[in-house]
Amino acid sequence: xxxxxxxxxRVCECxxxxxxxxxxxxxxISLAKRRxxxxxxxxxxxxxxxCYDFGPLxxxxxxxxxxxxxxxxxxxxxxxxxxxAAILMSPRVWQASGHLTAGFADELVECKSxxxxxRADEVRSTxxxxxxxxxxxxxxxxxxxxxxxxxxxxxTEPRKFNLMMKTFVGPVENEASLTYLRAExxxxxxxxxxxxxxSMRLKIPFGIAQxxxxxxxxxxxxxxxxxxxxxxxxxxxxxxRPSASxxxxxxxxxxxxxxxxxxxxxGPDEWFEYWKKERLNWYLKLGIKKENLRIVEIxxxxxxxxxxxxxxxxxxxxxxxxEIEGIHNxxxxxxxxxxxxxxQDLSYFDEETGEKYIPYIIxxxxxxxxxFLVFLVDAYQEIKxxxxxxxxxxxxxxxxxxxxxxxxxxxxxxxxLVRNKPELVKKATEVYQMLKPYFACQYDELGSIGRRYRRxxxxxxxFALTIDFESLKQDDLTIRDRDTMIQERVKIKDLVKVxxxxxxx
Ligand code: ATP
Numbered sequence: 001x002x003x004x005x006x007x008x009x010r011v012c013e014c015x016x017x018x019x020x021x022x023x024x025x026x027x028x029i030s031l032a033k034r035r036x037x038x039x040x041x042x043x044x045x046x047x048x049x050x051c052y053d054f055g056p057l058x059x060x061x062x063x064x065x066x067x068x069x070x071x072x073x074x075x076x077x078x079x080x081x082x083x084x085a086a087i088l089m090s091p092r093v094w095q096a097s098g099h100l101t102a103g104f105a106d107e108l109v110e111c112k113s114x115x116x117x118x119r120a121d122e123v124r125s126t127x128x129x130x131x132x133x134x135x136x137x138x139x140x141x142x143x144x145x146x147x148x149x150x151x152x153x154x155x156t157e158p159r160k161f162n163l164m165m166k167t168f169v170g171p172v173e174n175e176a177s178l179t180y181l182r183a184e185x186x187x188x189x190x191x192x193x194x195x196x197x198x199s200m201r202l203k204i205p206f207g208i209a210q211x212x213x214x215x216x217x218x219x220x221x222x223x224x225x226x227x228x229x230x231x232x233x234x235x236x237x238x239x240x241r242p243s244a245s246x247x248x249x250x251x252x253x254x255x256x257x258x259x260x261x262x263x264x265x266x267g268p269d270e271w272f273e274y275w276k277k278e279r280l281n282w283y284l285k286l287g288i289k290k291e292n293l294r295i296v297e298i299x300x301x302x303x304x305x306x307x308x309x310x311x312x313x314x315x316x317x318x319x320x321x322x323e324i325e326g327i328h329n330x331x332x333x334x335x336x337x338x339x340x341x342x343x344q345d346l347s348y349f350d351e352e353t354g355e356k357y358i359p360y361i362i363x364x365x366x367x368x369x370x371x372f373l374v375f376l377v378d379a380y381q382e383i384k385x386x387x388x389x390x391x392x393x394x395x396x397x398x399x400x401x402x403x404x405x406x407x408x409x410x411x412x413x414x415x416x417l418v419r420n421k422p423e424l425v426k427k428a429t430e431v432y433q434m435l436k437p438y439f440a441c442q443y444d445e446l447g448s449i450g451r452r453y454r455r456x457x458x459x460x461x462x463f464a465l466t467i468d469f470e471s472l473k474q475d476d477l478t479i480r481d482r483d484t485m486i487q488e489r490v491k492i493k494d495l496v497k498v499x500x501x502x503x504x505x
Contacts, residue, residue, distance in 0.1 A: 006188060010062035020342045026320040028376055029224055031399065035459050037061065037376070037409075038225065050221030057459060058372075060409035060440055062232075062303040065371050066211050066405050069234045072282055073209040078260065079198055080236060085188025087213055091179045091241065093187050096341035097334065098305050099164055104183065108161040108219050111154030119219050120158040123149055163216040165229070181215035185233045186363060188212070190334045193239070193346060204359055205240040205264070205271065210370065223319050225369040233370035238275065239348075239359040242332065243267040260491055268308075268329050268360040276311055276327050279364050283313070283324075283371075288378050289402040292316040296323075313366075315374045324374055325366035332358040379403035379460060387485060389451055401460030405503050408460045410437040412499060415452055417468040419445035428467040430478065431492060438496055439503070457482055463499065 032038040037058040041051035073080050107120035119215050148155055161301050166183040168174075182188065189208045196208055211234045221227045244267035266274075276295065283293055298310040309329040314321045335346040335358045349356045379401045386398040405411070412435055416428035425445065432443045440463065444452050449466065454463050464480040470489075471477045478487040479498070489500050 005253050052225050057409040063405045073236050083208050083210045087182050094180050096337045105160040105162045109158050109160035111148035111153040114151045165217050166217045183216050185210050185212045185235045189237045206236040207236050209236040234366045236364045238362040240271050242357050242360045271362045272329050275364050277285040306330045328363045330361040333459045366468045403460040405462045410442045410461045413442045413456050413461045413464045415466045416445050
């Protein structure tokens, strides 16, 4: 949530060392549009600021990211169930959560000459970056910047700007029908804490996971899909004891129990450390380079209003290190406030120990759109002269999207060696129809085979299947691996099994 943070170091030293960093974002934005990942919203009307549409490849990849997160949380982890709450909620939710007050507001400054508006922490950060080298105790909030970064004009004093998006429910637009588009998905989880607890007969500790849209009236949306006004969050709220058990118990009565029994005794500090590690590992497991990820502990002064402890997982984007996910110890802030405002007791009774308490919450809060950008940027490679030395392509720059197989929008491409031989086209079409129900497939017959391979590399297709003249005799084809470019012959009857294995490993 809101916090003051140094932003926008322009130069990226090592993360994507081979590229011209200034242009890398432009290249990625261009690729995203050219190949159907992301389009500007309402483009024929000149675009709609900070809103983007995910194209045919974009929606596949976005769904794959969400699926990977959902599987990680609900299948690979213990004790987490899912939820899909409504975007619109009672406005009282937002009163209780603190979102209608200064807690959910950015500081805004406006240029008196060009009237451009900025987040105060962003305009402070340049000065901060310069001076921090001399004194490590400084915080961005220690700086007052009076000049517009665009035209040098004088800036107004910072004023608070609330980020909640208003809307009206029903035919009459007045105070009584006013509510808000949710600014974070987690409030829907708190609203359903008791419903889920009771209907699923859960015991603490347990978690509720949710993926859904959130809206923030950002002052200065920028950096493509990094900061937008409409985005998706992947959030998990972990409900646990307010403190570690002082008299650790386990069912066998021994000093040390099983791993699961040990964990039952953990308090928020232990769970915070656990989730910090798990969430960082998720990005690593999906192929993000270790050197492009870091964890930043947020000092008390800069934390979100509800957070007792907060770390950000940051990624080294071409435009600097920036948050992609936050882990927060929210304490009992949310359930306590919702109990108070609603008059419903949201405390938990532990039948085994006889204790009654308001559970603490450890939150993992990531963005689908920011993750999407991370996976795109991290996978992007340019190879001067190309990888294939046998084709005419050697003078060109080849683009390779080395994205994890799980996330790749298209898994398999089926290619007849040439398109003017009906027998090859017929066989390739049959293979394509056979694979389509199992995998996200593409059929491509246009251009030379080398050019087609490069087109597929550019969108990160892990396997390209080529039907050649040998295929007509042997009923087999070649599988080309995107990363190694090694081609192997496989019998068509074994294809589904072989591809399933390769995509899973
Ligand atoms: P920032 O400081 O960058 O504005 P935040 O600290 O306010 O982010 P949180 O409230 O912790 O963000 O939200 C959790 C996650 O939701 C973020 O880590 C990010 O991935 C995503 N998110 C938040 N705001 C936006 C936005 N405007 N555009 C895209 N994703 C966002």
